[in-house]
Amino acid sequence: MHNYLPTDKMAELISQDYSLLQVMSRFNIPLGVKEKSVDEVCRTNGVDTDTFLAVLNFIGNACNHKYIADPATLSLPSLMSYLRQAHNYFLDFSFPAIRRKLIGAVNGGGDNESALLILQYFDNYVREVRDHFEYENAIVFPYIDSLIANTPTAFNIDTFSAQHDSAAKKLTELKNIIIRYYDAPAGSYALHDALLDIFGCEEELKAHGLVEEHLLVPAVKLLEQETSAQKEKAEQESDDEESSSTLTQREKEVIIHVVKGLTNKEIADKLYISLNTVLTHRRNIARKLEIHSPAGLTIYAIINGLVELKDVSL
Ligand SMILES: [Fe+2]
Ligand SMILES: [Fe+2]
Known part of the structure; x- marks a missing residue:
């Protein structure tokens, strides 16, 4: 069993285990490697050295799991x-x-x-x-x-x-x-x-x-x-970018229910969400619009066409 290294001489390695010739030929590495190291030969032929050695060590060691390279390399x-x-x-x-x-x-x-x-x-x-x-x-x-x-x-x-x-x-x-x-x-x-x-x-x-x-x-x-x-x-x-400025669809729905006079609990039931989530939406709405009162939200909702005047609870 061998664990070949980038510094090993390519010719010696092939002489030790001629089955590695196949790996060479499939990486398109020609013979005539002189005294060059594995790394030099790979570089000359545009082959990634780590990948070449990963295949060589895996196959040369009868596909032994001990010789499986780190996939990141x-x-x-x-x-x-x-x-x-x-x-x-x-x-x-x-x-x-x-x-x-x-x-x-x-x-x-x-x-x-x-x-x-x-x-x-x-x-x-x-x-x-x-x-x-x-x-x-x-x-x-x-x-x-x-x-x-x-x-x-x-x-x-x-x-x-x-x-x-x-x-x-x-x-x-x-x-x-x-x-x-x-x-x-x-x-x-x-x-x-x-x-x-x-x-x-x-x-x-x-x-x-x-x-x-x-x-x-x-x-x-x-x-x-x-x-x-x-x-x-x-x-x-x-x-994040969106949430810092524009309202989400859900937030618009919460506004509509608020201006229609629903309590937070009623909104939670209607939208099938928890009371806590409603409160989070309300905090985000207040932050984004800089409007904190239900009366202010009503004006915003009418101006932006979220509700009609007849639907709001004044
Ligand atoms: Fe295949
Ligand atoms: Fe296959």
């Missing part, structure tokens, strides 16, 4: 570009390679009928995963972009995480079917080769899903909380 644009790149990798590279090997195995003899069923199963699986990735690309990531731009669309990340799975389950099933039940002729290298790829792909898909659940979702939740706190603050400020 993650860059969502970097993380999304990593995940998008991974989607492309699975769809354009990993799945077609497995399919080619499965076809090779089918042509290599053995039980052809079950081989075709296996191929069909695989194709259906790829379609499902494509839908899963497209949902993320078309709905989830644009929502995150809108949050970053501070103009959030109607969605929230809980909706996503509630129904999210790693998309690896069916591949596990396929792997088990082939291992346990497929009657391949001896010496069928192609099928074993395809199986090896399926094992690798299954691991990678699991890790991909876990990065989404344990790095992406918490970082988005944090941003959602910040955005809604900001919005609440702005609303509070505009309320």
